Amino acid sequence: MPSGRRPTIQDVANHAGVSMATVSNVVNGHAHVRDGTKKRVLEAIDALGYQASRAARSLPAGRTFLLGYCLPDDTSPNAALDVFLHHVVSTAARADLEVLLFTQKDLDKVQPYAEILQRGGADGFVLSGIDYNDTRVDFLEQRGIPFACFGRVADESVISVDVDGAAGIQAAVSHLHSLGHERIAFVGWPEGSATGDDRFDGFSTLAIALGLDPQRVVRTLNDFDLARKLVPALLSDHRPSAVVCVSDTVALGVLAGLRDEGLTPGGQIAVTGFDDVPAASLCAPSLTSLRQPMDRVGALLVERLVARLTGEDAPGSELVEPDLIVRESTIGASEAALADESPPTQEGIL
Amino acid sequence: MPSGRRPTIQDVANHAGVSMATVSNVVNGHAHVRDGTKKRVLEAIDALGYQASRAARSLPAGRTFLLGYCLPDDTSPNAALDVFLHHVVSTAARADLEVLLFTQKDLDKVQPYAEILQRGGADGFVLSGIDYNDTRVDFLEQRGIPFACFGRVADESVISVDVDGAAGIQAAVSHLHSLGHERIAFVGWPEGSATGDDRFDGFSTLAIALGLDPQRVVRTLNDFDLARKLVPALLSDHRPSAVVCVSDTVALGVLAGLRDEGLTPGGQIAVTGFDDVPAASLCAPSLTSLRQPMDRVGALLVERLVARLTGEDAPGSELVEPDLIVRESTIGASEAALADESPPTQEGIL
DNA sequence: TTGTATGCGTTATCAG
């Protein structure tokens, strides 16, 4: 067995005194191999530190053992990406699959997928940032390429996992209502985004069911300063005792705006956000928010994609519930101190 | 040319009426091909949408055309990861390389790299989260595997790019000093981390040079609540007019602690952070911080790694300067409003 | 300038 080179299946065969085919059979468990032979082969594999080359395995198999994921092209930071990717990668690893990362070069969302497919670059894809009528979904579906979407897809046969934004907002509203709030306002995004519309629907539905005024709604872009500046109008138009926000960015802006008006969030007026970005626990008062279980989403997506890849029929769409994280912005600083148990963080250190 | 199958080099050759070798020569530009022939081949490639399969290309080439990156195992979120990865991936793409993502299963930091190498999984690696005497560096160096580190490495021949933490802290100190602050305190991490020690050195050195008291130092873990609670002691021990913090997490905690004491950060006392996490611009008062140019770091790392991969001799270590982002926590809310031009954000939406 | 033949490391098919 040469030293500089990676050991090949042939090296292992020589070392064990068997043929390549036998080694392959041991490794892949296809044919029956006598226990003694198997043992010798295993020892040889161990001694040489052999592992089959992905490239060589791919060629006859006609697959790559790779799952593709395209990084979202947002210019804005996404704090949850690392958790999501971590679970995508480790779940894939359990199925002998690795993850290939790529990006889109221009505005064409489909092109990078097409290119990877052309070069036989991946066996399937995990998609995120799905919006209404996503062109990637049609493209991949037409070609029969296995894929799984983080986000909602109309076609029920497509694998998709999404966070139940409506349920999340409703958890926030229920929380506030049980605290005695009757004048609950909603600060949402403009209509037209899948995520924003879903969250708004949750508010609207439960507000009606609870007999609250479902018209206490203001809309703004997902911007801290815009949200901050909309507070005076929000207060005078709706006189809310609590404000449910479509996102943490908006909620943090509202928090700042309330303080600008001399109000104490958490005490005089309650506020909730959505996403549980790091800033939510890093502000005073800390922000009650909804944590998206990115770990579960990532794992579930890959589990089902793997199932489909192996021919099993995987269930299509599924919703996972976000978790309400109660902090000072809804229950005040004093009670929050009792319940608090936030772990140390190291963010910013790669 | 069959329909369901990916076109092979043979299909292209048939379509153009030439041999496989000629197609290969056109694609790789090795041998000289007559213009007319070349044109026909190119047309055939275009017509069939041909691209060489990575697997098939890998085998004879003895390389994978893949760069490996191990996701940091921090349980805490890392907001800058997406920008970093984006530039790593797109820079790699320009050199006909793709990025393979993996994670570590257990505490062994080296094992995943070893495994990938065994299976011929990648041609080189990008490493992040480098600390003193990182075992991965020795491991890869011994085996002659090309790699590039985000972080400082003692061995000058190793490719490494790091953010100049000392210079960053000094920019913060200078900023405060030019604002008239003389009693500047530093809140750092415990000694022993490469990043933390570097940042502390920057403070220490410049404090001495400016004739400030370099002993105004307090240390804490990178935790919001711990930082918040240390403020009373910090105030009574050192009576600072400004506090330079080793990270945004610490700085945001200090900000909250100051407000707990009835002080107005930005007005009565100045605070700076480091990393420019999203929360820095999402709090009131917003936090003056140092932005790490993750785009440049990612791109530089890969550029040099590619150079080494292609045999060129790439320069070893390099430091990039972080940018001081001045916000309300050092100049007060009124002046900050004039200078503010923060773009809208979409964080939390994957 | 172009075509032919061989090998890259595996897996799978088929004899033995």
Add this chain to the structure above:
DNA sequence: CTGATAACGCATACAA
């Protein structure tokens, strides 16, 4: 149960 051998798609000497 095990071993020889033909693919897989491509690159590259080498021959023409």
